[in-house]
Amino acid sequence: MKRPGNKGLITLILLTIAVCLTRLGKMPLMGTDEGMYGSASFNMLVSGDYTIPRLGGLPFYDKPPLCYWLQAQSMKVFGVNEFALRLPSAVCFCLLVWLVTWAGAKIFDRRRGIFAGFITATSALVAALGRMCLTDGPLTLAISACLLWFILAHTGKIGKACYILSSAALGCAVMIKGPAAAVLVFLTIGVYLAVKREKPDRAYLLSLLLAVAAALPWFLLANARTGGDFGREFFLHQNVARALGKDFAHNYPIWSYIPVLLVGMLPWSLYIPASFRDLRALPAKLFLVLWAAVIFAVFTAIPSKLPGYIVPMIPACALLIGGSWRRTDKAFALPCLFAAALIFGIIFFVLPRMSEKQWEPMKEVAAVVKSVNPGDLSVYGYKLSPPRPELEFYTGYPLIEVRKDEDFSIKEDCIVIYQTTRKDELSSSLADVGEVGDIVIAVRRK
Numbered sequence: 001m002k003r004p005g006n007k008g009l010i011t012l013i014l015l016t017i018a019v020c021l022t023r024l025g026k027m028p029l030m031g032t033d034e035g036m037y038g039s040a041s042f043n044m045l046v047s048g049d050y051t052i053p054r055l056g057g058l059p060f061y062d063k064p065p066l067c068y069w070l071q072a073q074s075m076k077v078f079g080v081n082e083f084a085l086r087l088p089s090a091v092c093f094c095l096l097v098w099l100v101t102w103a104g105a106k107i108f109d110r111r112r113g114i115f116a117g118f119i120t121a122t123s124a125l126v127a128a129l130g131r132m133c134l135t136d137g138p139l140t141l142a143i144s145a146c147l148l149w150f151i152l153a154h155t156g157k158i159g160k161a162c163y164i165l166s167s168a169a170l171g172c173a174v175m176i177k178g179p180a181a182a183v184l185v186f187l188t189i190g191v192y193l194a195v196k197r198e199k200p201d202r203a204y205l206l207s208l209l210l211a212v213a214a215a216l217p218w219f220l221l222a223n224a225r226t227g228g229d230f231g232r233e234f235f236l237h238q239n240v241a242r243a244l245g246k247d248f249a250h251n252y253p254i255w256s257y258i259p260v261l262l263v264g265m266l267p268w269s270l271y272i273p274a275s276f277r278d279l280r281a282l283p284a285k286l287f288l289v290l291w292a293a294v295i296f297a298v299f300t301a302i303p304s305k306l307p308g309y310i311v312p313m314i315p316a317c318a319l320l321i322g323g324s325w326r327r328t329d330k331a332f333a334l335p336c337l338f339a340a341a342l343i344f345g346i347i348f349f350v351l352p353r354m355s356e357k358q359w360e361p362m363k364e365v366a367a368v369v370k371s372v373n374p375g376d377l378s379v380y381g382y383k384l385s386p387p388r389p390e391l392e393f394y395t396g397y398p399l400i401e402v403r404k405d406e407d408f409s410i411k412e413d414c415i416v417i418y419q420t421t422r423k424d425e426l427s428s429s430l431a432d433v434g435e436v437g438d439i440v441i442a443v444r445r446k
Contacts, residue, residue, distance in 0.1 A: 008111075008114045009101075009114055012097070012101065012114055012117050012118055012121065015118070015121055015122070015340060016093070016094050016097045016117075016121045017094065019093075019121055019122075019127050019131075019340075019343055019347075020090040020091075020093045020094055020127070020130060020131060021090060022347055023347055023351075023352070024082075024083050024086050024087070024090055024131060025081055025082045025083025025084075025086065026082075026352070027082065027351055027352060027359075028082065028359040028360050028362060028363060028390070029082060029085070029133070029359065029362075029390040029393060029394075030132065030351070030354070030358075030359050031359075032386055032387050032389060033134055034132050034133055034134060034390065035387075035388065035389035035390030035391075035392075035393065036055060036060070036062065036389045037063075037067065037068070037071070037133050037134060037135070038071070038082075038085045038133050038390060038393045039055055039389050039390065039392035039393040039399075040053040040054065040055050040060050040062075040068050041053075041067075041068045041071035041072045041075065041085065041133070042072075042075065042080060042392070042393045042396075043055065043392070043398075044065070044068050044069070044072045045072040045075050045076060045080070046396075050065065050068075050069060050072070051065075051218070051221060051222060051225055052222060052225055052226065052230075053065055053068050054398075055389065055392065055398075056389075056392065056398050056399055056400050056401055057398035057400065059226055059229065059230070061229075061230055061233040061234045061237075061238065062234075062238060063135055063176070063177065063178065063238075064174070064175045064176060064177070064178055064215075064218065064219075065175070065218065066138070066172060066175035066176045067088070067133075067134075067135050067138055067176055070088035070138070071084070071085050071088055071133055074087045074088050080393075085133040085393075086131060086132060086133050088133075088138065089129075089130055089131065089132060089133055089134065089136075089137040089138060090130065090131055090137075092130065092137045092138045092140075092141040093126070093127070093130030093131070093137050093141075095141055096120060096126070096130070096137070096140060096141045096144060096315065097117050097120050097121045098117070099141065099144055099145055099148065099315075100113075100116050100117050100120045100144070100315050100318055100319060100322075101113045101114055101116060101117030103116075103148045103152065103319065104116035104117065104319050104322050104323060106152055106157045106158065107152070107157070107282070107284045107285070107288075107319065107323060108322070108323040112322045112323050112325055113322065114322075115321075115322035115325050116318045116319045116321070116322025116323065117318075117322075118322075118336050119265075119268045119317075119318040119321055119322055119339075120314070120315055120318040122268075122336060122339035122340050122342075122343055123264060123265045123268060123314055123318065123339070124263070124264055124265070124266065124339070124342055124343050124346060125260070125263075125264030125265065125307060125311060125314065126140070126264075126311060126314050127343050128343075128346060129307075129308050129311055131347075134308065135176050135177060135308075136308035136311045137311075138172075138176050139173060139176045139177050139181065139311075139312060140311045140312045140314070140315065142169050142170075142172040142173035142176055142181070143169075143173050143181060143184060143185060143312040144312065144315040144316075145165070145166070145169035146166050146167075146169035146170045146173060146185055147166075147185060147188060147189070147287075147291055147316075148315075149162045149163070149165045149166035149169065150163065150166040150189060150204065151192075151283075151284050151287045152284070153166065153201075153204070154200075154201065154204070155283055155284055157284075160201065160203045163201070163203050163204045163207040164207050164210060166204070166207065167204075167207040167208050167209075167210040167211040168210055168211070168214065170182065170185055170208070170211040171210060171211040171212075171213070171214025171215045172214065173185065174211065174214075174215040175214065175215050175218065178234065178235075178238070178239060179235070179239060180239060182211075183298075184294065184295055184298065184312065187294050187298065188287075188290055188291045188294045188295075191290050191294060192286070192287050192290050195286070195290070196283065196286075251303045251304055251305070252303075252305040254300055254301075256300075256305050257296060257299060257300055257305065257309075257310050260307050260310065261296070261310060261313075261317075264307065264311075264314070265314060265317065266339065266342065267335040267338055267339055268317070268318070268321050268335070268339065269317075271321045271324075271325075272317055272320070272321065274324060275317075275320035275321045275323070275324040276289060276320070277324065278324075285320065285323060288316045288319050288320050288323075289316075289320065291313065291316040292313040292316040292317050292320070295310060295312055295313040295316075296310060296313055359390070361436045361437050361439065362388055362390055362391055362394060363394055364436045365388075365391060365394075365417065365434075365436050365439050365441060366391055366394030366395045368433065368434035368436070368441045369391070369395045369397070369415055369417070369441055370395055370396070372415065372433050372434075372441070372443055373395075373397065373415055377413055377414050377415050377443070378397075378398075378400060378412060378414040378415070379391075379395065379397045379398065379399050379400065379414070379415045379417065380399075380400045380401075380402055380408075380414055380415070380416045380417065381399050381400065381401050381402065381417050381418075382402045382408060382416050382417065382418035382422060382425075382426065383402055383403065383404050383408075383418070383419075383422055383425075384401075384417065384418070384419060384439075385404075385419070387401060388417070389401075391417065399417075408426075409427075410426075410427050410429060410430070410444050412444075413443075413444055413445050414443075414444055415441065415442070415443050415444075416430055416441075416442045416443075416444070417439060417440070417441055417442075418439075418440055418442070419438050419439060419440070420435075420438050420439075420440055421438070423440065426442070427444070429444050430442035430443065430444050431443055431444070431445075
């Protein structure tokens, strides 16, 4: 096979930078999750409390704090804006592409490593989520680093000392997602060792102490600071309850991830079946198959489903497809260009139109709130559908959410943000001071 020159690598680097940085700060925070994580990071920066994330003035137990730490520090350097919030995820996306390219060169050869990097960079699901201030991009990088450093060290392609890097990455994954990340890693490694009838190296088992040392102190501190509330909410509700399907808002059919993977990796997903050949000849390739299969099977079995859950399997698929590619550069270029055009079409045309209609108005709402709030008024979001946690980031004030099943009576001077359809449910003591679309901003003063 002809060895590629530097043109392919330079093209990959430029493409990756373009995908991750194009219009990164131009779009407002999109969706409930970006709003929650962005606001929690902002509150961490403002309060200086880097132990307990907060949202709406209350402890926020949704995720461990590593992503909030990165986003808060990015805002400290680049200012409070969408670019700074999303920059850590974008950097993780770039590092992921580099990691896949490097690992592909170690497992297969330099040419196929670059192919695998192109596939990762032009997979729409990875690129889209890697440009948002969510946990999916950093988590995918951490899990991929953990598993790739493990298998390369285990098969002797790099030194055993790299088990330390694998365990450090595992500690980061747990600090991003929690114990679910460790479950995915240990299941993948355990199934591989069972299939190969091998035992883990003692050096690897010892290196796991680093992962424990990286993650355990914060969990113990957070649980102590909250009187045990963190342990009950995070472990029982956010992990166990969701795994059992009690998070009904995200429960979807068992087949849901098939179209997500098919569309999220187009056109590369069409090559996945053909990439499973020659598994016995290369132990690392078997590991990649098991990595993808374990993550897909685990999240397929769990009733609670979101598209981002299966993103950590995509680097394994990219390596499998890149490693099985045996065509010329010309044959490879067409699907590569199609995938790149698809991603840039989403970035330049689809997302801006969606943001203009759904999320951009929240900046106008925030501007009205800041203009009428002298700084001492509580801000309520009255049964907003969908919830608008991003208002906390844009206004700088805690947004107290009043949910649909809660009673609400005004007992203080405050600002209430509500939708026009709920006007009859609120007290006549409120005075409307602004309206943006179907959102009304009202004030109550003595």
